[in-house]
Amino acid sequence: MFMVFRLLSGCGGAASLALSGGTLADLVPRQQRGKWMALIAIGPIMGPTIGPVVGGFVGQNIGWRWVFRLMAICIGALIPLAAYTLRETYAPVILLQKENQRRMSLGLPLVSAGRDVSAKLKRSILRPFKLLFLSPVVLFLALYAAFCFGLMFLLLTTFSNVFSGQYDFDMGITGLCYLGMGVGTLGGLIAQGKFSDNIMRKRAEQRGGEPKPEDRIPLMAYLSWTIPVGMFWYGWSTDEKAHWIVPIIGSAFVGIGFIFVVMPSMIYLVDCFGPEAAASALAAHTVLRSVTAAFLPLAGPRMYESLGLGWGNSLLAFLAIAMIPIPWYFMKNGERLRLKSKLVL
Structure with missing residues (x-):
């Protein structure tokens, strides 16, 4: 029942x-999307690190059922606000709605959107999978983001055993250990929001042309090395039973690289x-990384039992290093790959 x-x-x-990516493409010019995407991402990215901190103390003091009750209360309060x-x-949808409002006031027939509901639903479901399997971009x-997402969640599954078993922390203090990765991800988000748009603008000025999507990639290319550094740091510091702050610092590097x-x-x-298909592309991106985050941690207990931390x-x-290229x-071939992706649409 819990799994259902x-x-x-x-x-x-x-x-x-x-949907956040599609909304961003609708409302924000390309040159300003970096900082707004960083702001949007604070919730879903910081949640996995802040949640265990709150949940640890709630579960320890008033019981694990109140963890779920507290989440239900928070979500229930937000639903009316969101609605x-x-x-x-x-x-295009806004213009169609306004035109139909005008026609209703004049007693004229309404304009159809061109597809029935079943056709729209079918297209909405199939297009993300079509993009995922047919668009190389x-x-x-x-795949790269999914691996990093799964790796982060696999690492998080070790925290309870490491800090409660090896360092003898109670449930509440173990929850605080997640803040190391939280600090890393928050610092990464701040840097991403500050530098992403500036790098795009400067690269466009150097070319003397318009900004390109490939201008978003340098931060990934130059800083993805922090993931393997953090994994080595966390793994060997826990294996050698170093002071508890050492693996927490290592987890912060993983958060930055993530x-x-x-x-x-x-x-x-x-x-x-852009506005036409950004939501579908991000849906494909989200599906793959969420599935990886769900199943990759299942391999963790057997792997750590065989190899150690x-x-x-x-x-x-080493797998993260293999993906750095x-x-x-x-950066070199993105424009050519984008042209192939446009053909998929």
Whole structure:
């Protein structure tokens, strides 16, 4: 029963992750999307690190059931606010709605959107998968982001055993250990918001032309190395039973690198596909990384049992190193790949 309702909560929460990119493309000019995407991402990215801090103390003091009750109360309070404030942002739909309002006031027949509901639903469901499997831009960026997402969640699953078992922390203090990665992700988001748009503008000025989606990639190319560094750091410091602050610092490096892989890839897709298909591209991106984050941690217990924390995390670090060439390839060949992706639409 717990797994069924967990699945339902994931289905409900997926909408905001997929639709945020389309809304951003509708409302924000390309040159300003970096800072706004960083702001939008604070909730879904900081949640996995802040949640365990609150949940640890709530579960320890008033019981684990109150963890779920507290979440239900918070979500229930936000639903009316969302229903009242969230409005349509896609320009063609807004124009159609206004035209039909005008026609209704004049007693004229309404204008059809051109497709029935079933056709729209079918297209909305199939297009993200079509982009994922037929667009090289979406596929390779989603694979890289999915690996980093799964790696981060796999690392988080070790915190309870490491800090409660090895360092003898109670449930509440163990929850505080997640703040190391939280500080890393927050710092990455601040840097992403500050530098992403500036880098795009400067690269466009150097070319003497318009900004390109590939101008979002340098942050990923130059800073993705922090993920394997953090994995080595965390793995061997816990394996050697170093002071508890040492692995927490290592997890902060993983958080920084995670941001500089996932965020540029998302903004790249928004810039690449624009208002017409950004939501579908991000839906494909979200599906792959969410599935990876769900299933990759299942391999963790067996891997760490066989290899230990040191070599287990080193294996993941070596895989992260093997993926570092991906953003460099996009910086050189991204425009050619984008043309192939446009044909998919």
